[in-house]
Amino acid sequence: DQQVKQNSPSLSVQEGRISILNCDYTNSMFDYFLWYKKYPAEGPTFLISISSIKDKNEDGRFTVFLNKSAKHLSLHIVPSQPGDSAVYFCAASRPPYTGGFKTIFGAGTRLFVKA
Amino acid sequence: GAGVSQSPSNKVTEKGKDVELRCDPISGHTALYWYRQSLGQGLEFLIYFQGNSAPDKSGLPSDRFSAERTGGSVSTLTIQRTQQEDSAVYLCASSPPGQGAVEQYFGPGTRLTVT
16 A cells, blocks of 8 residues: 555656656645655655645755645756755655654655766 | 764674664654665654654564664664564654654664575
8 A cells, every 4th residue: 555656766867957756645634745865875864845735845956846636746856966866755744743643655766867 | 963873784684583773863852763664665664752652653564573762762673583574774763842843864774684
């Protein structure tokens, strides 16, 4: 039962161009969505999040878009840099203060940014 | 400041042996999580501790898995009678107290190999 799906295992982009990473979810109870970035031999690091009451959140080169009706979110990186090459995990969360913990991670998408 | 630390970084054990994995969360973080990542898979939730509340053990795959958190800080994940399917990277994360603190800070993980 994959509640959070990242259907593209890998993505290759030229430096300077836009990277678009996609994520789909099935459960409407999630109220926060997050993106994490992971380099080899390191733990994931938090990148950006979005509340379900918003449809866009931007932080520098990173923008996350949320389409609740389609249960779809995407991460845009522009311009892409070689240092962005990593595995990106999408996560859907119900915060602990709601009385229960639930964070589901996708399988990840490996991004290659070519110089 | 110091991040989440985990030890050992790598562990090779024989099938049937017990193993203990340690996590030191960021000081002051009240929430602590254990995940595992099998090859090519996403992060699988195992267990969640929040302050003095009873832990959420709903992700533990079998009764061979247990975890404790002493003094609200350090946590140990114990796997008894290890099996080859337990081979994975075990990740620990913590998060600070307060509403809206949904992002988690991950350690580098412990790579467990059961031979």
